[in-house]
Amino acid sequence: MRTFFQLFSFEIKTIMSDFGTILISMLFFVICNAVFAFLLAHDAGALRSAGPVIIWITALLSLFNACQNIVKNDLQTDFLTQIRLSNIPIEQFFITKTLAYWVFSGMIITLLSPFFSFMYGLSLEQSHALCRGILIGTLIISFIYHLIAIISQKRTNSLTIVLAIPLSTPIVIISLLMTNKTSEYQHLDTLVGILLINIPLCIFLSTQALKTPLKD
């Protein structure tokens, strides 16, 4: 049986070989935020209040773009079928693949966010809260996105995004509420709670979806 590390490194290699998609997603995040910061530079108040929302919306769109091939290629090539028939636990495959994609999307966005928080003039506390929110939020959304991509299988990517947006919206709202000083830790608890429920639920549902044979 393959170890977690072997599966993870295989997924990393796969993502690295299609690095253009990741690069475009990250460039989108950087350029959008830089443009907004420049356009609102004359109004420090508007910049501060709109900053977290802009960072989150661009983070969400970058995440969706980075993960657009998370299932598509494996379906087209029948690699997913090989995984289903192998002795590799589907749960393990689902977790490692999601984490590998998150490392190249959510984690990079999290690392870039402090820089843009500074550009938008957010306080240090707000910036920390936003980064914590993005770190946990993008992880939750990555699992949700992967699950939806598996369930919607032969449908188009746009449908996957349409289904993922309503499920991601509450996560984004809770994360944004964290930037409010008075209630940061209350919302952080909520977000961590969602993460703890979300991961096993997504693993269970995706495993069931992958194990179920196609009906006639």
Next chain:
Amino acid sequence: MQFQYCGFTTYEKGDLHVLNVKNISVYLDDHLVFKNISFHVKPQDIIIVTGKNGSGKSTLLKTLASLILPFSGSIKKESDLHVSYLGHKNGLRDNLTIFENILFWSKNRKEAEETLQEWQLNDLKNLKINDLSQGQKKRTALAICLMKEADLYLLDEPTTNLDKHFKNLLIKHIENKQRNEKSIIFSSHEGLNVKHTQKVTLS
């Protein structure tokens, strides 16, 4: 729709069945692909599924691999049956190299290198799957499929795009699997010179 089952086996070993297929019918998109197919597979059985285009050879193999649910009938399997399946699509990660693909499915590096050697893929091992010809892709996929430890091998048109040398290598592998008590079911348009086979004809 007819079903013909011809058994030629002369090496039955006990009553242990790897698979027991009973009266299965499969519909795809409301279209009846085949109906009332019954046969059983024992260790060391080699079964060739033949039939015209569209007769349901690939669908039958997918059904046996539990990738499609039959509309009616039943398929009984050994409780811990390991299946290695090769479909029309090769099941390879297109943007990785031959070696990376083989290494992923192998037990260790040594097995991966031996497989490369055997299927004459050594010189191509650093090429990405996307850059290979259909024949080279088929060889890689076959090499992986036959490298896996399984009780039942399901091969959909394994000879497509293979030249004579690799067809003979495939026959050698199939016969080796048979000697090791494994069962093989493969679909084929063209005959493959394998001894002691049974034939399932779909029409």
